[in-house]
Amino acid sequence: MAKKIETKELNYEKQFFKSILEYSVNHNISLDSVIDVFNQQTTKIIKKKLDQDAEIVYELDKKNKIAKLYNLYVSVVDNDPEIIRDIENNPEIRFYNITLNEAKLYYPEVKVDDIIKAPVSLSWISESKNSNIKLIAKVLFNSIVQGIKLLEKKIIYDKYSCMIGQKIMAEFVSQTDKGNWNVILLDPSGLHNVSAFLPRSLLNGQRDIKRGQKLEVVIESVEEDTKLSQIKVSLDSPLMVEAELKENIPEINEGLITIYKIQRKPGERTKVALKKTNSSNSDFDLHGAIIGINSNRINSIRSKLNNERIDIIEYSDDLITFIKNALSPAKVIDILKKEEKNNDYYVIVLKESITTAIGKKGVNASLASSLTGTHLDIVDTEKADELGLEYDKNALSLLSQFNYSSNKKVNSNNRKERKNNLTSFDFNMDTFDKDVAAFELQEQEDNNKYSDLNFDELFKQHEKELNELEKEQEETISEELAKEEIKKDIKNYKKAKKVIEDFKIDDDLTNFGLDKNIDLSDLNDEEW
Template structure:
């Protein structure tokens, strides 16, 4: 290796942010392995690289002993003193053993080490970038599909949309552009693994933040979201400004804002509900689009009895109980729904 190699390391340090010393340390370790592989593994050796010239030297490390038993690892006191009078029993003597053609091996090893270090550094940069973006939204393109996992091109790296994070019934084709939620970023031996989601409630939250300026500005806030991905979502919002209607802000002019979100989610229904400090009012709102006549709450059990008009019972419960289930998840209260006639009959008896 020569001065050109040192210059190349200086460039790598500037461009990739990898310290020269880190590469030198890794290279010295790798050259010890190369030496042992090519010239005898039983020796205890040390490799040094001159940081200015790039010159590589190999030294055998031998312990000074009174009686020689292993020539590879030991040196007699007499021989050690012939090198330097100061050596004593137990000292370690370094003897240069650099092979003639070791420069070629060093150059090949250096190339491999530098390539690997650049890969590692780039992986670290990608990891740091994405670990800070967990729980954010990102746009990516479907790259390939393998064993029901959908791999998404995110530019400098790829993410994976696992079957558990896909929207049921949603079809993914190569080249499709999607908005996705960054669920988790893991550090693995193969580099960062970015787990994406289309089914997480956080995706809906981030889509509303993108589409509704009042949410982005903090005037309107999202209190809670309950979601059955691909089918229906309920989102509870409130306004910090009495002059701003939170539902109107989320719906947008002629429904433009919510329509954009529904389109991104391939037709998933979205109920936008006003959150209220008054729990009876909040529970009544959560059963939208059904009309609620009465709410009786049990604070101790955190349960509520809801009375709805007879003709709206099935609407309040929803298909396969979905509306009631999402309302319970949104409010964090147990919900029991009765029709007006059922309620009147029970109170009479």
């Protein structure tokens, strides 16, 4: 019988040694940390179920590949036959009592009632005649597993909580019925990968992801303790845009530009509000820094976002200006604060600009609203007049005067080369006035076209037009910058006349290559 118990004890010691090493290697946890968990959890259960004074420790014998268990507080008892008989019938008693004869094997000078460190074995629990005592082993094993899980969660939290907003490569493992993805974050070493969760809400529905595919994701959040995946990642959240901006725009890392806020509708549109810092010069070109030479920077970012449309918005401390900027590319006549609510504003636009201001499925307006922290009620001039809103009529006149209708849009892919250049720049003010008159006539036709539509019908009509418009008018941000410059030149009609009347060819233009063919035919006011 004694031989059988010794064999069982040895098996336990070998199993514990193997378990401790495997936990350490497989979960990337230090050996000492794993041993601490075994010590704490075993002590906790033994104290609760068997001996309230116990303190259990595991010691590894790497040579013999066994893990020995010890109780630091075992009481030495007399070699009384009755006590010995009691221990033999109830082996679990050996966890806290040891006979004098056995104690002398470890400490020759020991006496009765001394407290010593003595070896113990879980086999004593499994050999107990008490069914409740036998259950301690199962409870203990579960407690150790739980302790390891908690330790692993702490390690994951400590490592990844400081990586929120950073990109990391992930492998897509499985997709749930609701469209969420379980992914594995790939450790550069390839040894210690961690599972993560990508919710459907942070994934562009237009993406066609395959099981086993590897893509860069951004760490959104890390929970310290949860029954689900600790790490939530995204493929199409604002944090992905922020990470790409920081990676591609050195001026951000240099402290010349600050990312104020990002709002995103994955797969459709992103608005990025940026502001110049005090470290930048007054003439620092914020838009140029983001776009880069030949649009290389912004195109690099867009390529990693499935060519998603990105609006670069310059932040302003003046809320009205910020709202106007945020509604880009829409042209805004005026913005009026609603009296009844603090953050509600009327946005007045031309009827022809309703489509651009609202955007497909309301995306442009909703993103602008979120970006500025306001609620925007976008109305055309007719509605504004019905409501009795007093808006800037001068701005209305200027916008109406230079509003190019969408049907004059020329597809850039079918653009014909202009034969004339600045060296043969030849037109007079009569021609210019005729052009303006033609624009005004076209505006009147457009107004008549929509005069019988109410707001809802107008929205539906423009929704349909926008789908067609977006297919034809996909353009790079560099083109938008060019339009912004042109917009500044034509805001005041009288100033435009004077510029043309006084126009002279400057040799500096030739030096910078600006006397080449310039085609402005594809500029459309609804894209400004």
